[in-house]
Amino acid sequence: MRRDLGWWALLLPAFLMMTVLYVAPILQVLAISVTEPTLGTGNYERLLSNAGVQRVILTTLRIGLLTTGIALLLGYALAYVIALARPAAQRWWLLGVLLPLWISVLVRAFAWVTLLRRQGLVNQGLQALGAIDSPLQLVWNEFGVVVGMVHYMVPYAVLPMLASMREIDPRLLVAARGMGASRGMVFGRVFLPLSLPGVVAAAVLVFIFSLGFYITPAILGGGKTLMTAEWIKLQILDLVRWGMGAMLATVLVGAILATLAVFSRVVDLRRLFGARA
């Protein structure tokens, strides 16, 4: 133990920074939710009585589930094709997935606004082609939010699924074909079941990111589609209702930790979050 003392000391700077500057402020949020404006669970009782909060939570869950579903479908096809591609082709496909991942989320939201707004390029293009008479409402509503969020989440869906598909032995697929299985059967009976752990990991990752997402829904929702994060920001910065904001923030963290706890049997958390780097 004494020999290890030096190694323990190496942990100290990060440990201090993390506890004093990260964990402490977050614990304070949890505390505010039961102490302001008065001591007690008054803020949480609003969850049952306040239609505004309920609508925000329902919107968040609906958009979160929709985003997760679409991102998984698109991401699965992409991961499947990457996993079966030749190594040289794999590198190009991966570039297409990783590049958007690292481009600023503001730049991406800006690009979507440019494309989707009333006088945007999509509406102009469709009108020039004569496909529509008046511009479609493509942004500043739920549609725009989902388009932008799926765009953000697909790379996060691809990476865990690709990792688990890469562990599938290709000889299994060839063997199944050789023994007379159709392509559909090889996929449905061999490939899909073996890739399921990756699908679950991707679903958990995308869903918990969707729940607390701020920038994209705020820009593409245009203040009309309120999700949890933007509602918290409104409570704290605009209405100065700390108790309510802190309450929903606590519920958000609780929902995320509960999701992770439920799936921690199936999903290796450390691998899940290491997948990004």
Added chain:
Amino acid sequence: MTGGYGAGHLAKALAWTTVLYLVLPITIVLPVSLTDQRFLSLPYETLSLRHYANIFASPAWLAAISQSFALAVASTLLAVVAGTLCAVGCWRLSRRASDLVRVLMLLPLIIPSIVYAVGLYRWFGRLDLLDRFLGVALAHAVTAIPYVVITVSAALAAFDARLEQAARGMGASLPQTLRWVILPRIAPGIASGAIFAFIHSWDELVMVLFITSRQVFTLPRKMWDGINENLDPTMAAVAMLLVAFTILLLWLDGALRRRRGGDA
């Protein structure tokens, strides 16, 4: 996995559609930034660089860029030092002993930044760190530590622990072992972590919205105001410069990884 089995037409079509959906919207920013008009549009008659010239003639944009850059450098330095030491300590100590620390270091990736931003707003008010360079640098550094810990841990996984034992056995002190044996071997991993920490701070907006007002005004903050107030082609030019800068950093990371792969 390769050989003997390829994806079907349907999967390929869906994968191509998805990649186009991921990449095309970002590329649209380039022609828009080169428009000859005063509003967001594709170029009508000629290509024009005037919106790029606008950025470099605007003290507000230049100030935001330089402040963001300084913040990113400062927070990256803090995160790299703390994160690297932590990863080395966790690697050398037994798994069970350091498990709590490892989980702690992943928290900023799990907890949404909106929750942290709310907490910071109150916490920094008490510490007199609101709207201060130091405050933002610390907040960005703490949330960047996970990226450094992950990349450095990956580099350490490929490092032969017997080298460290040999150095200690021959009488090297811990700082000497760290400096001369461990750090040189994991330098590419540290550089990767630094690049991701830099991008993290450079792009970060949610915390900045809560803990800054006038003194600290970063590039994402300026872009946020631009998107919400006046959508003009200058925004497209800024976005394009950011895309180019990100590609440059990722290319740098790729080059470092190839080198790391080369000497392993």
